[in-house]
Amino acid sequence: MTTKIGYVVGSLSARSINRRLAEVLIGLANEKIAFVEIPIGDLPLYNHDRDAAFPPEATRLKEAFAASDGLLFVTPEYHRSVPGALKNALDWASRPYGDNSLAGIPAGVIGASIGDPGPR
Numbered sequence: 001m002t003t004k005i006g007y008v009v010g011s012l013s014a015r016s017i018n019r020r021l022a023e024v025l026i027g028l029a030n031e032k033i034a035f036v037e038i039p040i041g042d043l044p045l046y047n048h049d050r051d052a053a054f055p056p057e058a059t060r061l062k063e064a065f066a067a068s069d070g071l072l073f074v075t076p077e078y079h080r081s082v083p084g085a086l087k088n089a090l091d092w093a094s095r096p097y098g099d100n101s102l103a104g105i106p107a108g109v110i111g112a113s114i115g116d117p118g119p120r
Contacts, residue, residue: 002034004034004036004068004069005069005070005072006036006037006064006068007022007036008038008040008071008075008089009022009037010040010075010083011076011085012041012085018075018111019074021112022072025072025110038064040061040088043055048095051097054092062092062101070107071105071106072110073108
């Protein structure tokens, strides 16, 4: 039996060290784990007014989260928080109220940085 882990890279940069970290982690996993990237770069900005008619990009995101046995968020720290793109994805995934596609799915967060955290 294969465990399906959906993973999200919080940085949208193609050269992100967190994308490289995700690739290394996937390479270390055993054959019983299948990793599937859940892209977030195409999501429109979350807007409560669209809860009644979700855009297709947000629907795909929710379906990908719901289809995962577990989730891994590989993300940098941006000024002592998560990147806006990741926050936006989490907003879409948890809406509309009562239809949170993250509920009950085990998740983990990991990240790497080449510099000091947060602004000085």
